[in-house]
Amino acid sequence: MSTTLESPASLQTSDQSSQRQARPLVIALAGNPNAGKTTLFNALTGLRQKVANYPGVTVERKEGIWQLAEGAPPARLIDLPGLYSLDAASLDEQIARDVITGRIAGLPAPDVIVAVVDATNLERNLYLVTQLLEYGRPMVVALTMYDLAERRGLKVDIKRLSEALSVEVVPVTAKQKRGLEELRRAIIAASARKGLVAGWCLSEQAERELAALVNPTGESADRHTALRELYGDELPEDEKRREAIRRARERLAETDGNWWQEPLLARYDWIERVSREAKNEDSHAPSTTESIDRVMTHRLFGPVILILVMLLIFQAIFSWASLPMDLIDRGFGALGDAARAGLPEGLFTDLLVDGVIAGVGGVLVFLPQILLLFFFIAILEDTGYMARAAFIMDRLMRGVGLHGKAFMPLLSSFACAIPGIMATRTIENPKDRIATIMIAPFMSCSARLPVYTLMIAAFFSTQKVLGFVSVGALMILAMYLLGIAVAICVAWIAKRTILKSPPPPLVLEMPPYRVPNFLTIFQTIWSRAWLFLRRAGTVILAISIILWALATFPRTEVKSNSDAAAVEATQEGASQEGEQLRNSFAGRLGHLIEPVIAPLGFDWKIGIALISSFAARETLVSTLSIIYNVGSDENESSLIEAVKEAKRPDGSPAWTPLVAVSMMVFFVLALQCMSTVAIVRRETNSWRWPLFMVGYMLALAYIASLITFQGGRLLGFT
Amino acid sequence: MKERPPQAFGLNFLLSTLIFYRDGTIRAMFRAIETGVDGVSSSLANLPIGAHARVIAVNGTGAVARRLMEMGVVPGAQVRVIKTAPLGDPIEVRVRGYHLALRRTEAQTITVMPGK
Numbered sequence A: 001m002s003t004t005l006e007s008p009a010s011l012q013t014s015d016q017s018s019q020r021q022a023r024p025l026v027i028a029l030a031g032n033p034n035a036g037k038t039t040l041f042n043a044l045t046g047l048r049q050k051v052a053n054y055p056g057v058t059v060e061r062k063e064g065i066w067q068l069a070e071g072a073p074p075a076r077l078i079d080l081p082g083l084y085s086l087d088a089a090s091l092d093e094q095i096a097r098d099v100i101t102g103r104i105a106g107l108p109a110p111d112v113i114v115a116v117v118d119a120t121n122l123e124r125n126l127y128l129v130t131q132l133l134e135y136g137r138p139m140v141v142a143l144t145m146y147d148l149a150e151r152r153g154l155k156v157d158i159k160r161l162s163e164a165l166s167v168e169v170v171p172v173t174a175k176q177k178r179g180l181e182e183l184r185r186a187i188i189a190a191s192a193r194k195g196l197v198a199g200w201c202l203s204e205q206a207e208r209e210l211a212a213l214v215n216p217t218g219e220s221a222d223r224h225t226a227l228r229e230l231y232g233d234e235l236p237e238d239e240k241r242r243e244a245i246r247r248a249r250e251r252l253a254e255t256d257g258n259w260w261q262e263p264l265l266a267r268y269d270w271i272e273r274v275s276r277e278a279k280n281e282d283s284h285a286p287s288t289t290e291s292i293d294r295v296m297t298h299r300l301f302g303p304v305i306l307i308l309v310m311l312l313i314f315q316a317i318f319s320w321a322s323l324p325m326d327l328i329d330r331g332f333g334a335l336g337d338a339a340r341a342g343l344p345e346g347l348f349t350d351l352l353v354d355g356v357i358a359g360v361g362g363v364l365v366f367l368p369q370i371l372l373l374f375f376f377i378a379i380l381e382d383t384g385y386m387a388r389a390a391f392i393m394d395r396l397m398r399g400v401g402l403h404g405k406a407f408m409p410l411l412s413s414f415a416c417a418i419p420g421i422m423a424t425r426t427i428e429n430p431k432d433r434i435a436t437i438m439i440a441p442f443m444s445c446s447a448r449l450p451v452y453t454l455m456i457a458a459f460f461s462t463q464k465v466l467g468f469v470s471v472g473a474l475m476i477l478a479m480y481l482l483g484i485a486v487a488i489c490v491a492w493i494a495k496r497t498i499l500k501s502p503p504p505p506l507v508l509e510m511p512p513y514r515v516p517n518f519l520t521i522f523q524t525i526w527s528r529a530w531l532f533l534r535r536a537g538t539v540i541l542a543i544s545i546i547l548w549a550l551a552t553f554p555r556t557e558v559k560s561n562s563d564a565a566a567v568e569a570t571q572e573g574a575s576q577e578g579e580q581l582r583n584s585f586a587g588r589l590g591h592l593i594e595p596v597i598a599p600l601g602f603d604w605k606i607g608i609a610l611i612s613s614f615a616a617r618e619t620l621v622s623t624l625s626i627i628y629n630v631g632s633d634e635n636e637s638s639l640i641e642a643v644k645e646a647k648r649p650d651g652s653p654a655w656t657p658l659v660a661v662s663m664m665v666f667f668v669l670a671l672q673c674m675s676t677v678a679i680v681r682r683e684t685n686s687w688r689w690p691l692f693m694v695g696y697m698l699a700l701a702y703i704a705s706l707i708t709f710q711g712g713r714l715l716g717f718t
Numbered sequence B: 001m002k003e004r005p006p007q008a009f010g011l012n013f014l015l016s017t018l019i020f021y022r023d024g025t026i027r028a029m030f031r032a033i034e035t036g037v038d039g040v041s042s043s044l045a046n047l048p049i050g051a052h053a054r055v056i057a058v059n060g061t062g063a064v065a066r067r068l069m070e071m072g073v074v075p076g077a078q079v080r081v082i083k084t085a086p087l088g089d090p091i092e093v094r095v096r097g098y099h100l101a102l103r104r105t106e107a108q109t110i111t112v113m114p115g116k
Helices: A002-006 A016-018 A037-045 A091-100 A119-134 A146-151 A159-163 A180-190 A204-214 A223-231 A239-255 A260-276 A287-294 A301-320 A322-342 A347-364 A367-383 A385-399 A405-413 A417-426 A430-442 A446-459 A472-497 A520-554 A561-565 A571-583 A585-600 A604-612 A618-628 A637-644 A657-669 A674-683 A688-714 B006-021 B025-035 B062-070 B102-109
Strands: A026-031 A049-052 A059-064 A075-079 A112-118 A140-145 A169-172 A507-510 B050-058 B077-086 B091-095 B096-101 B110-114
Touching: A016 A049, A026 A037, A026 A091, A026 A119, A026 A405, A026 B077, A037 A059, A037 A140, A037 A180, A037 A520, A075 A223, A112 A119, A112 A180, A112 B025, A119 A146, A119 A159, A119 A223, A119 A260, A119 B110, A140 A159, A140 A180, A159 A169, A159 A260, A169 A180, A169 A405, A180 A417, A204 A223, A204 A239, A223 A239, A223 A260, A239 A260, A287 A301, A287 A385, A287 A585, A287 B096, A301 A322, A301 A367, A301 A385, A301 A571, A322 A347, A322 A367, A322 B062, A347 A520, A367 A385, A367 A417, A367 A520, A385 A507, A385 B096, A405 A417, A405 A430, A417 A520, A417 A674, A430 A446, A430 A674, A446 A618, A446 A657, A472 A618, A472 A657, A472 B110, A507 B062, A520 A571, A520 A585, A520 A604, A520 A674, A571 A585, A571 A604, A571 A618, A585 A604, A585 A688, A604 A618, A604 A657, A618 A637, A657 A688, A674 A688, B050 B062, B091 B102
Parallel strands: A026 A075, A026 A112, A112 A140, A140 A169
Antiparallel strands: A049 A059, A059 A075, A507 B096, B050 B077, B050 B110, B077 B091, B091 B096
């Protein structure tokens, strides 16, 4: 009875269902990574889809609408994350299993599962199918890459495969939209079917133990639940049942030391029988992918190509992104001016212009870089090159206890830590993932460059080493290397203490190279960018407003109102602005922290700039302009002069080359980026990690800066 | 058999030692001398590049062994060593018509019987 209540109304002809409100059919797409699942999903839903997250985790939840049958409500199509198995090794697999068993709130168990199977990789793809069959849900197999397999001389007999699996098999070519109509019909037919049985069984003893668990005390537990409890990692809640399972495992272990392998062996045994029936002998003719890999993962060319690819990406990020970045910067400037001109003078306008518009603009300026990085990461993932990069770099990454897959995220962090941190999602082990997230911000990102540039332009622009290498270039190189060195140390220590876990295993599919699908890539970029803007945006907005308030209150008495009305950043206006900032809470905070930062060589004015730079690193430059009364409209050279000439109360210069180096070291190590904090909060789903990161990185920055300044003084530098 | 001047043999030996030292072929050769090339089991990590073998047992436990078997490396499966990564580890094998990268430590837990 309960099954009738749960079953969807749309396609049932029984009179009960027509009386009830029709519930849309729920269809889940499940398949291995690289099986062509996303392409099929896009072909079926068009652009009528939405991306969100499953509650409490960062696994992407993709859902689309599909008009399955005329007159019926459109079906909900769920795109499950790509998975190899349902045995919950990774978060993705756990979520997929929860979806299939209907344990996700607000999402009924799927009425039909569409198993996406890559025809060129039939046996391994069928492994997931055997597991899906165990759940007994109505199922249809969508056979992708069918044409590709045929071109390679691989023949799959659809009819025989379908008979062997006892579910309908539909060859589809999603790009040309072939087979979609047949798939639709097969799904409608399957939704009415029930009671699938997996065609394999275990040894006699194992089957006996399993049977005893299926119905021990009269209460019903399905065969697949019992199977998962007996052979999986999770034990049931119930104490009596847990004991029964423990004893069953002991009995099995007595006869066979590798007892836990039994279902895996049985599944593959069955798969081999099925595929022997349905496909011809595998030809070992070298594929295009093998030929490409002869170069791409070559002992010498492999690393060289990897470096060239990275160079290209960085070149693109730093040169192509500068134009849109300028446009955004100017756009927000103009927007601020327009708001100031159009709105009545007052606190609200100040908040809007200096807090909201300037704060959000300061983060959005980096959006072109972030988008470009997303673009390149998506291309590397989609073509299959990402796995090769992990393959080449794994030995090095393992040296610090990280996974080969951590390489790309860390490298992207040299442009911006945000895409890097979001790209760590491919790392399965949560501890390895957090270790990677923890060190990503040490990679010198592009927001540090304005700070480095200012310091170097003011103090190291003219000196040369060996006559042609500028000291400034060496300085920047040293800062990059410092970040890398500290990251390696932190990863090494973290992996042995707070994130203690054995070196992550590497069992990585090297997928065939594919021509990237640009629709998929742009969808990926769009969804990631949107997630960043929406989630990080709220945090950024809040912090921008707080920082604005710190710099604005208490109000400094303005001598005459007519002066204040002058909007142009005249020398007087600038000095007024500086006066305001010096007397504000931020200014007082600067004074307050002066005893703490004095050992680093910073006075209280630098302290103010330092406080504001925790919003975003490059804010240091604009805050210094305000403090030194340069005025934001004037060019940079005047700020350089102002920095050089700034004096302490006793008349000694506020900045020396040593102070500049100390400042740069501080900027290499401190986490001064609210967007990163926000994204870490999102990706780790708690405030614990982002706050810990801010804390320990600040401590490291302080200590390193202290050593730099005090050590430098001892060595006689100024 | 054709006679070879001893110097040429020495040179060849030196060269092949240099060439094969890094990727473990030498180790595999000694192993092969010890065990005979075909017919005696070895670990997947000890196979030379290009070698075919049949999996006899997956000896590890826990998540890694499970994942390896889920990926199709089960007793009876045919594997071929394709290459080693530029830094000597991990290795790439072909199994069930696709390519899989795994570290030597993981490969060590897989017992294979060399030969097609």
